[in-house]
Amino acid sequence: MGRVLLALLLAALLGQAEAESLKIGLNYPRTGNYKDEGLELRRGALLAVEAINRQGGLLGQSLELLSENTDSNAAQATRNVDHFASQGARMVFGSATSEEAIAAGQRARELGLLYFATLGYANEVTGQAGQRYLFRESGSAWMSARVLGEYLSWHLPRQRYHYIVIDDAWGRSIEQTLRLATGSADRARHGRSALPSGPLRREQYRAAMDKAAASGADVLVLALLGDNLQRSMRMAHNMGLKQRMQIIVPNLTKSLVQQVGPQVMEDVIGTETWTWDTPKLENSEAGQRFVERYLREHQEYPGGTAASAYTVVQQWADAVRRSASTDAETLIAALEGHRYQLLKDEQQWRDFDHQNLQSIYAVRVRKRDQIMRDTLKQHYFEIIHRMSGEQAAPSHDEWIQERGEVLSLQ
Template sequence: MRKLSTFFLLFLTAGCFAAEPILIGLATPFSGRYKEQGQAQVRGALLAVEEINNNGGIGGRPLKLLTENTASKPDHARQAVQALADQGAVFTFGGTSSDATLAAANQAAQNALIFVGVQGFANNLTEEDAQKYFFRETYSARMGAKALAQYLNTSLPGKKLFYMTADYQWGWSVEESLRRFTNTQDRAQHPGVKVQYPRPRHTHFQDALSQAEAAGADVLVMIQFGEDLGMALSMATRNNLKEKMTIVVPTLNLTMARDAGAESIAGVISTLPWYWRIPEKYGFTTAQAFVNNFKNKYAAYPSNASSSAYSVVYQFRDAVQRASSLESDALISAMENHSYSHMKDTQSWRALDHQNTQSVYVVAGRDRNEVINSPLHSDYFDILMRLSAEESAISADEWKSVRQANGRPAEL
């Protein structure tokens, strides 16, 4: 029996089910250019499962993590989620590229299973394509763009921007949002180029970088992710473009910073939903314990992909305890409009769109020597500012307008 209807039944049948684990499934890439993100998610999720099991599990039953490879491809993502469902998972999560995350979420819905997006930032996931069984733990492209635009409008006003955009849903979503919030919709004044996705080559990046330089851009907005971003940043550094223009990356994490290298990250402006220095800086004791435990277990500091996956597992546990159930509908009700403080300041699962509303941090890459001399050579970023959850989230009225424009109902 895959699902038990109430937490009460778990205790009534404790003698029979004490050794039967509760299965949760992580669908994430273990191959392809986003594989490092997937590995980071697994590490965070496994640490949470270990901690929960060491403290009695859920209702006396241990958690067991199942994993399937999405390769960051929609078809693979659908197959991965179906495999998890067939194995008996009662809850699924993961995702990196937005296209694969959407495919995974829709496949989970066909099985009446929740899918929580650990990564996958495109606006459509919680706007026109939002649905009952999908929640997003990380911020959206719109939320990150609002924070980044506020910094750019204040610190780099009146500059010429050039957009170098990955040619798929996430890239389009970020560019549209950032152009809107920075008032750079005039493509003649603020040009850009779409870069092949997936599997862009050096020649694609070299052509885009040459166009940015020829355009006389003051700011290069590099809308790339994972190993693609590392490749593009390394090439821009070797071409000395950082001496001619400021490089802005809409979202970064520790894994991508390591991949690109300290020299390439230095001076780059970006946003993060979380960073391992944030708990210490702002006094978040639970999150600091996570950082310490992760470091002790893996001899490395966690990226926000790890922290997100870790937090999602705990959110599942807490939802089960509030709902006294493993049924998806009961868990959805338990999650909607629930607020909590776990990895940073207050976060909320908004019932309107199932977007996790939260603070967004704007950061700048630190000098190479500072990174090299930092703990585990891993302190890549200085925190420049924080945009609150209230400021970053899309309004209810605007969300409903987006839904109406796309022929979608005003409620999930």
């Protein structure tokens, strides 16, 4: 009898503890093409949860992070949303591809949950596929293309381009918008190779690189991500293409330079919405505290991917505090149009498309000898150009043109 009572008491205590935590779900790639970015996402999210709980949690409850592997697969990301909902999650975020963000975001909407995309760069995420329950913290292809286009038009005018792109939503988005921004829309003059999404064979990379080498181009755009980009960069380096062409990687990440190495990546130009020294440049005390905390935990600088996950969790928590609710519709009203400053200068959740407006930077990977002089040998990026979010993101008129007949988020 005593054992039965003890078991019932333990069950009640466990149930109470479970009820006392607010749960959020992280959709991240622990395996697959984007696993390095996935590690950064989880680290950033955990730091945010720990910081919130040190300050007393939310609405009198502690915050708990649930996480599931997407393997960079949209169907798996969607199944994960169902799992998070069954566990009582109040919000879901993450994704490594635009396809994941769109599919998982739609499922979250059906279940009455907000979804925040962190690495879905395709214009469709907040454009044609945008909906009320989907917000995007990261920049878009529009934003990357515009800051790159302005910098390249000033410093590398009238150049011949060649594009190697991944045939997915983001690859098509960034190619289209970068061609417009750089005046390289003429495919007869500015050639391309399209690679299928998913795992690729070495001969597929080689065929694309051989075509680029024979193109006579001055600028080589590698519109690739994850392992595909890592392998392509190594091949371009080994073929000596960097000595003949300026290589552009539209979305650079800390993990890419770490995995490929500074010697291979030096002088490559791309974009970032945040680097570890951005808080100092933008006089953000909260951003500098985040960098210091990350350094203590992991003995390395945080990258933009970790900062994105951290920001999403903190911003959702801020909306919960301001509205005293975890109801999705109430939080949408609290987020739309909201301006804040966290890890950099001012940002805003735009009301008509739920795109996060923030400064975006054109960056160049530093020379290897410069990187090696840094204490941690990780000071990878030099900011070479800056553009405001308002200038970089599509205007309301451009957004309406992309949306077609559906002129508001549903």
